[in-house]
Amino acid sequence: GAVVSQHPSWVICKSGTSVKIECRSLDFQATTMFWYRQFPKQSLMLMATSNEGSKATYEQGVEKDKFLINHASLTLSTLTVTSAHPEDSSFYICSARVSETSTDTQYFGPGTRLTVL
Amino acid sequence: GENVEQHPSTLSVQEGDSAVIKCTYSDSASNYFPWYKQELGKRPQLIIDIRSNVGEKKDQRIAVTLNKTAKHFSLHITETQPEDSAVYFCAASINDMRFGAGTRLTVKP
Numbered sequence: 001g002a003v004v005s006q007h008p009s010w011v012i013c014k015s016g017t018s019v020k021i022e023c024r025s026l027d028f029q030a031t032t033m034f035w036y037r038q039f040p041k042q043s044l045m046l047m048a049t050s051n052e053g054s055k056a057t058y059e060q061g062v063e064k065d066k067f068l069i070n071h072a073s074l075t076l077s078t079l080t081v082t083s084a085h086p087e088d089s090s091f092y093i094c095s096a097r098v099s100e101t102s103t104d105t106q107y108f109g110p111g112t113r114l115t116v117l
Numbered sequence: 118g119e120n121v122e123q124h125p126s127t128l129s130v131q132e133g134d135s136a137v138i139k140c141t142y143s144d145s146a147s148n149y150f151p152w153y154k155q156e157l158g159k160r161p162q163l164i165i166d167i168r169s170n171v172g173e174k175k176d177q178r179i180a181v182t183l184n185k186t187a188k189h190f191s192l193h194i195t196e197t198q199p200e201d202s203a204v205y206f207c208a209a210s211i212n213d214m215r216f217g218a219g220t221r222l223t224v225k226p
Contacts, residue, residue: 034213034214042218042219043206043216043217043218043219044161044206044216045216046213046214046215046216049212049213091158093160093161095214103148103149103168103210104149105151105163105166106151106163106214107163108153108160108161108162109160110159110160111158111159111160113158
């Protein structure tokens, strides 16, 4: 149980275009989902936290108008990278938690590798 | 906000030896401390976690200890095997999870 999927697994796009990444909890309902970014040989950096039906909470330094997050249902959250630039190239990973309780386990998706040319 | 520091950044051990990775956190309100193993290009996999009402937890060759007073927690892997080679991340959570910088563990056969 507790499977989280992401789509696509990798994407290559031209500079200036927008890319949408989907994160789905397949066998449980996720009250809270998280989006992380991981650059090569670095740690996971939290970008934003989203709760179903409400606006996402962005970390300091993460532009909310550039990284649009929509948590429309208890099983789906999307991250849209708008007007992508080469510096946005990274590994984007989502995670999902059953409840808002901080001690509940987070389950990670397989990640999406974004390359912006 | 929460700040998690992790040491060492790299660790090389001989197969069969033990490996210890240490983390400290800054916010005493953190109450959940998971450890993740990540292989190259893959998702982080939870290997063990501990909650703040527990001082130690063990699962076969893996154990985690937590010292709330000192605000540090450690991962212990005994009888290491080559397949344990990966990057290990500690994390501390209040409402959201903050990760340490990671430790690249290499187990030499």
